Amino acid sequence: MFATGNHAVAYGVKAARAEVIAAYPITPQTQIIEKLSEFIEKGEMGAKFLRVESEHSAMAACIGASACGARAFTATSSQGLLYMSEMVFWAGLGSFPVVMAVVTRTLAPPWSIWNEHTDILSQRDAGWITIMCGSVQEAYDTAIQAFRIAEDRRVRQPVMFGLDAFSLSHTSERLDLIGQEGADAYLPAPEGHWRVVDVQEPATYGNLVGPERMMEIRYSVKRRVDDSAGVIEEAASEFSRISGRAQTGLVEEYRTSDAEVILAVVGASSGDAKDAADLLRDKGIRAGVARLRVIRPFPAERLGAALRGCRTVAVVDMDYSFGYGGIIGREVASVTGIRPFNYIAGIGGRDLGVRDFAGIARDALRRGESGDERREIWWGMKDSQPSL
């Protein structure tokens, strides 16, 4: 079939048999919850759909449902994610295995509905496993894998996965489904995995904790998020086996083994980056691409291995941390010891295509050869400087 990234997510969540969905509309996520509510109203999906009055409540409801052992899902974007943020941390620090799709979108002001990754990256300290999808197919595959990762006994942490606004959320591509039987075999029912609130075994959950115990509670979250790296790889390889489609675990490597320049990218534009690498190779430049599929836990070792031996690394960030730099660029630098050239590009949905990636790779090589010390480059800026 052909489907948009948003509908692919909805098909994945349906296949995963999510039990409670609570969501609030926000562009460009809305199609996910529209499709899910359609499945439910037509009787094709046996979930409860809570049409809540805000994203804050959406996540609160997902936490309540998850706390009672139900498989819970929501989707949001941009302002909605920030509005939800208090509960995003509540889910992560409380270890509730909620799954959420985030259609990544620029934050206001000024208003913008186009793509950027600053929204999802703003939540990176919330204790969530964070994945960025590279294609419509991967959006579907990841939606199913996300529940398996979240609910794994070794993990039991929430998972959010990102889709680039419009370039992935609204773009139709070929989509292969695994079928309900396949999904059921891959993802067992959540019954009994992690139930917290149960009148048969009453407990008080989340009451006051003093300094003498809090570090250990936080450490248990740290351990589970760290340990999820292996589970993510396992979930991907098992999914490859049942779907017959190669899956990316933590990092996707494309022509990196002999590359002199590697583009490190996140999200759907990795497709353009790969095309750029092919073009450059036709012209005698050995270029490769390393795509970070997983942002948390940050795959430091896997990425370090992918980038090792390469002369020049260009990290392309569609996000920015003011007074610090591109978020992924800074993180790559801090955990791998590599000093990448950090390109800030695609901000607010600014076009970022094959030519740009080819240009970025050439630019990075040139800067590397000339010993340029400037590490942060805003790519694709126009001469005029608009102000608000």
Next chain:
Amino acid sequence: MGNEGFTAFTLKSLTDEEYYLPGNAACPGCAAVMALRIGLKVLGPRTIVVVPACCMSVVQGYYPKTPSKVPIFNTAFAASAATAAGIRAALDIKGIRDVNVVCWAGDGGTADIGIQSLSGAAERGDDLIYVCYDNEAYMNTGTQRSGSTPEGARTTTTITGKSERKKDVPGIMMAHRIPYVATACTSYPIDFANKLRRAASIKGTRYIHLLSPCPPGWRYPAEKTVEVGKLAVETGAWILYEWFGGRCRLTGPSTGLAERSKRRPLEQYLEIQGRFSNADPSKIAEMRRRIDEEWERILGLCHD
């Protein structure tokens, strides 16, 4: 009206079983915890209590200890009704039909920061009981004014007395046309128990607004909690009623207080507390006018 098939509770009907144990971290004379003790006796062990940030987050004590024999689920300040809605959805999906899902929230988490999620739940008709224990200020953080603080009351953020009137949350909930809205006062536990039992017998969003005197916040000696609550009702400053099936009726002592002459002087309620010590005669006259207005409105609902 409306009492068909409903036998009123008496003290004897309350179980001897305790679901909220002594040794909890409540202040001496805390009315909210007395009400929770009574409330859980009414609701029984198949109850899940959702607690947002409020005095109850402290009263329930220090991890890993807990005074509660029913599950308590803590959630963020603004999120109690939405969290409860998620819990109910999970129970529904698992076919568990006989569990009460109850929010137990203070007035800040109800009238102010939590009203959006409460309103959302009420509009959707989510199947939950919401009890607001109203101590008329942010007591957990040390007596700052809330939307539910009455006019004239001194708080640490209104040191000369609040200049605005109290937000009418039961009225707001009635405007949602939910199946059950009641007020109660912790000094009348059987009246409260009956209302909670009635609420538990109905499906949908049910709301009880419980006046809950607070010794440190209202500035009276801890042993006078019951007396202060009684004065609130007997002076007419707090009206006990229940509204269901689209009709309203006065309950408990309020039944006999429709006529102003039957009520004790308002000063008796104000004088016993330190928080109204700044109120001069003109302010008291203003409070009395508001109280009369409130009585007229409620009596109007009762006569419809």
